[in-house]
Amino acid sequence: MRCKTMSIVPALSIALQAGVPILTWGPPGVGKTATITSLAETLELPLEVVIASIREPADFSGLPVVGEAGVYLEPPAWAHRLVRAGKGVLFLDELSTAPPAVQSALLRVVLERAVGDLTLPGSVSVVASANPPEQAVGGWDLSPPLANRFCHLYWSLDTQGWIDGMIHGWSISHLARLPQGWEDAVTAKQGLLASFIRHRPHLLLQVPNDESQAGRAWPSPRSWVMAARLLAAADSVTAEDDVAAALLAGCIGEGACLEFLAWRKDLDLPDPEEILADPTRLKLPDRGDQSFAILTAVITAATGRLTKERWAAAWLVLALAAEQGKKDVAAVAAKKLAAARRPEFPLPQKELREFVPLLQQGGLM
Template identity: 50%
Template sequence: MSIHILPHVRSADAAQLDIADDLLALLADTTTEPRTDTQLEALTLAVAADLPVLLWGEPGIGKTAALTQLAESLELPLTTVIASVHEPSDFSGLPIVGDDPAEQGVPMAPPDWAVRLVRAGRGLLFLDELSTAPPAVQAALLRVVLERRVGALTLPPGVRIVAAANPRSSAADGWELSPPLANRFVHLQWTHDHEVVVRGLGGVWPRARMPRLDPEKLTEAVAFARRAVCVLLAARPKLVHQLPTTETRRGGAWASPRSWDMTMRLIAFATAAGSSRDVLSQLIRGTVGDGPGFELLASMDRMDLPDPEALLADPMSVALPERGDLRQAVLDGVVAAVRKCPDRARWDAAWAVLVRAADTGAPDLVVVPATTLATLRQDNWAVPASIDRLTGVVSVSQRADRAADLVEAGR
């Protein structure tokens, strides 16, 4: 017995599919808007610097969607490769026996996605699910990520590499990244912003755009980046190479000569683009790790601090920092300079600096430097008249300290 489908029934079903397609198209019809997003800016800056980026985030957080939108904004063809479903030969190449292997060797044939990227000359290579790739695949990816080689092909300079991974706790059959592979990436923690998600589901997502590099600042940016990294490593040589002791931390950002070189590049790009401190912090800590990263950020803050000797030479000529911790560092440096080379003129000048600091900022910051500076006075040095302006500040602070001590003793 055969079953015949009536023509009008099939046409009605087909029409419903057409309507369903129209509805899906309306749901997919979204737009973008300029919006401050530090993690998106950090991603685009690292992509501009031509450094491999690895986005870490829980499943469903929007890593793939962000990469798709980034590729569209930059007008780059997106090539997605799921690392965990490929064999090592898909990245190192398949051996192809030629006419005379003894003379010509055995070339390694690249996969089709690599051939397409080379033909296009540019693109965004997205290595997804990296944390579920077994160790053998991770080893094959080393040359792809660092040397941009896939089999016998070399990816053109116009190809950028971005990867995504889930933490091992939420990855299906997840693996920790091997230290050599992890050290080749800029690691960015990808989180969701409630306002961005709500507005995006309403049809408007933030727009990714390349950083605007100032051509007038390029030379200055490179000099600043080199000085920032070299000043820290000269003072803290142990930071040059710090392989973490735990397997989990080895699979993230850690300090090595390679990652310091990447950090220097990111500082230069961030400086030329005028990026915020939050963006720079994400990039630096995502390259050398939190500990060395915070030390570098603190060192950079102090690179542009006023010279204590310049302040002692003319207390009114140099602007004091607005930030409390930086101002405190400057005042401590002035007192330390007087202690190192004490004389009456320098001692008087230091008091003038402290008075100026008390008049233009938080007065409590001068308490400790003033107390220390007072102990440096020699018997034949007259007390400057300006010190009277600090007497109230110091006495109030001392009374507050004594009151806090009494409260603590009562507890």
């Protein structure tokens, strides 16, 4: 899903603040570098620009240096500056013209933020930009391992937005900031995506056969985890639907994204807090994927803010689910709920009866 030039900024801002590596694709001259520079300034983050195409592998994997304790991998100066700042943006420009050896050296930088023997702070975000190989001098397709570490965002020129910017200026001062505690919702999004994969297991991993497509966004266990984080971040600022869709497609690809969005729209899930408030109102649908999603959402909500009352209500929900013929689905949620138990919480003997053998087998009782 392609973002218009002026509407890509909210998606970039959300991903940058969420700490998910971003790769922006677009032809030369559309403002990728200028936009990322302005974003860093607006968010008050130090920016280090590294042109990947003119670097050597040692610039990212570290230069071997002999010291008193042996050989260590000395990182470049830009890495030391980011560590001293404690936060910032590492901007890898011209990534599609970086040769394969440099791309390999970038694998740990992008995923683990490790540069030589130095680890960048967790508050340092990694952003890259690339021109499509056919539009880059000496361009290379991205290797699948490197491509799958990014959320890919695509630029589509918005003529009217450019005209407005030329006349009135390009201001990005009104960016939505992620609120404190937004990460608390990540677990719920993980549960939702897990429910979808249970319904569409073939979408968990789909490595494209075509080399050029393997260098873009495609679904993998890693990219689904990134998608959950970005969905939570987007919801925390009430992002527009097209922004959330662009972030999701940027992680798992457009095909998997469209299937998930259609599935989620068809779910019509009840509010898990309403079910916890009155478990007797629970009536699960016939569809197994809907039931799984509902129970996962309820248990995630209960364990996210666990009290003795919510603990008891959650077990009652699972017991009622078993009575309604959904014991197998409820059993998965029961393991998660049992693992969250606190020592002072009593075991609900009646509601727990259906799940005792399973929990004993798993070492949870």
